[in-house]
Amino acid sequence: MENMTLLDFARGPGLQWALWIFTFGVVWRLVGAIFLLARKDLSKPRRHNSLVAGIGAVISRSAPAHAFEKKIRFQHVTGYAWHFALFISVLFFAPHILFFESVLGFGWPHLPNAIILLTGVIAIGVLVALLIRRATHPVQRFISNADDYISIFVVLVPLITGLLAFAHFGARYETLLAIHLLSVEVMLIWFPFGKLMHAVMTVPARFQAGTAFGRRGVKA
C-alpha cells in the first residue's frame, strides 16, 4: 500500500469503489422509485397493446412532435450531437476498448484516433454550449439547481482530462491517466445521485408514458 501510486489507486480500489457505488446506487434509486407501485388501471382501455405503445413511446420520444419542432430545435440538435459524440469517444477509442475487454472479456473494433479526437472536441464544445445556455436562458437558469451544474462538471472533466492524456499535455502521462480515471470515478459515484440517472430512467419513463397514453388511444 505504501508504494501505491495515484494511478494504482485509480485503477484499483478507486475504480472498484466507484463501480460499487454506481451499481448499487442505480439499482437502489430505480427499484426504489418503481416499487412505490401504482394501482392497476381499472378503466376500460381503448387499445390493449400496451407493450407496443410503451415501446413505441421509447422510440418516438427521441424526436419532437411536429408542432414543437421549431421551438426546440437547439435542444434537439445539441442533444443528439452531444450524445453521439460522447458515445463514440467512450466506446470506440482503442485504449477504452482494451479496458472494457479486460472487464467484460470481449472487445470490438476501434475508430482512428483522429475521429476520436474530433468527437471529443465536439462533445466538449457542445457541453460548454449547453452550460452557457443553462446559465443564460431565462427558463433554464430559473429551473436549474446545483445538480444541473455538478452533472455537467463531472462529465466535462473526464472529457478534458481524457483529451489531455491523449495529447500527453500538461503533466506526465501516468499522472494525466490517473487524473482521467479518477474523474471518471467521480462521475460514476455522482451518477446515481444526480440527473445523470436519466440515462437509466429514460426507458421506464417513456415506456410508462406510452402505455398510459396508448390505453387511451393516444400516440405518446
Added chain:
Amino acid sequence: MNTEPMSLQDFRGLLTNMCEGVSGRDLSDEDRVRRAKKAFAQKLNGHRAVDLDSCLHCGMCAEACHFYEATQDEKYAPVYKYRLLRRFYRREMSPMRWFYRPFTRDISGADLKEWQHLVYEACTGCGRCDMICPMGIKISAAIRVVRHGLAAAGYVPPEMRILRDEQRDQNTQFGVGAEKLKALVAEFSAQGIDVPLDRDQADVMLLTTAVEVLLFPDALAANARILNKAGADWTIRSDAFEAANVGIITGDDPTMDLAIKRIVDKAKACGVKTLLMPESGHAYQTMRWEAANEMGEPLTFDVVSMPEFISSAIAKGRLTLNKQSNGTSVTYHDPCRLSRKGGVTQQPRDVLAAMGLDVRETASTGRENYCCGGGCGEYVMCKGADLRQKAFEIKRRELDEAGADAVVTGCANCRMNLMIGADNSGWQMPITSLVETVAANLAD
C-alpha cells in the same frame, strides 16, 4: 320557471358576483403544510416517482405551455409548477431522501400560496407539456397532484370552492338542479322534442351540465334530437344529470368521488349499457378514465362521448346527415381532455366530413392542440382573467390562420371560453358546438 338561455354577459356577471366577498379558510400555515404533505404522500406512486426522478431540467416543456408562450415568464414553465411536489418527493419519499434532504428546502406556507397561482390560475391541465417532454414525463399529472395538495391545504380558489361545496352539499351547480332541468325538458316537449326524463330502465343514460342548461340549452336539445333520430333507448335522470365534476377540477377527491358515485349508482340502477357524455371535456375524462379507478372496480357500462356516439351511429347506418354543398369551412377545436387526454380525435372530424364540411386544421392540432385558455375550471376565476385572455390570443391566432368560416368544438367550457375571449377582443368568428351542427343537419 324561466327556461330562457342565459346570455353570455349575464353568465359573466354571475361569475363576477361569485368572486366578490369570499374569504379564505382560516388555517394555520403549519396545518396547511401538514395537509398538503399528506395529500402528496397519498397521491405519489411508482409512475409519479419515475417521472419525478427523470426530469432533466431541459425546460422544453415551457415551449409547449400557452401561459409561458403568452408571457415569456419563466415561472410558468410547467416543470416549475410541479417543483413543490418534487421537493416533497426528494425530502420525504425518494429512495435517495437521506442524501437529498439536507439540500432540499421544505415546503412552507408561503410556497403553498405561491403555487395556488401557478397551478390554478396559470395551468389549465391541458397536458400539452406532456407531449413535448423528451423523457415522457406526464407533467400535467404531477401538477394535478400539486392541486390535490393545495386543495387539502385549503387553497382551492374561493370561486371554485363555492362550486365544489355546492356540488358536494346540494348536488347542483350554479343553482341548476332537478327542477330547472324538468322545466327545460317541458319547454323542449312544447317544441316537439321528446326527452324521456327519469325512466327507470334504459340502454343509454345521457348526462348534461349546468353550463349547458343555463347557456347552451340548444346543445342538450340537439343531443335529444340525435338520440331520437338514431332510435336509441335512452333517458336523462333529473336526480343524476350533472356531468361536470368540480372535485376533479379542484383536486378535491371526496367531492370527485361523490359526484362520480351519484352517476355510477344511478346508471347501474337503470341497467344502463352506455353512459353518454355531453360536450364537456373534463366530464368525459372523469367518467371514461377516472371513475372506475375511483370506485375501485370496473364500470358495468361503457362511457361514450357524443362524437364517438354520432360517428358510430353514422357508420352503422342509424344516423344520416345532410351533406352541405356550399363549401362551408370549419375548424374543429380539440378539447384537451377529449382529444389529447381521451383519444377522441378522429371521430369529430369524421362527423364533420359526413356533413360535407371543409375541415381546416390549425397548425397545432389533435394531440398537439392549444387549449382554449380557460379549461380545468379556470373560467370561474376572476384573478386569472388577464392571463387567460393572453393564452386565448394564441388560440385565436391559430384559428384565424386556419381561415375557416366558423369554429366547432365538442366542449361547452371550451365554447364558453372561446366566446368570452372573442367577447373581450371583438373577435367575430362564429363559435358553435358539434352536436348543434349535427342536429341542424339531420336527414329526414
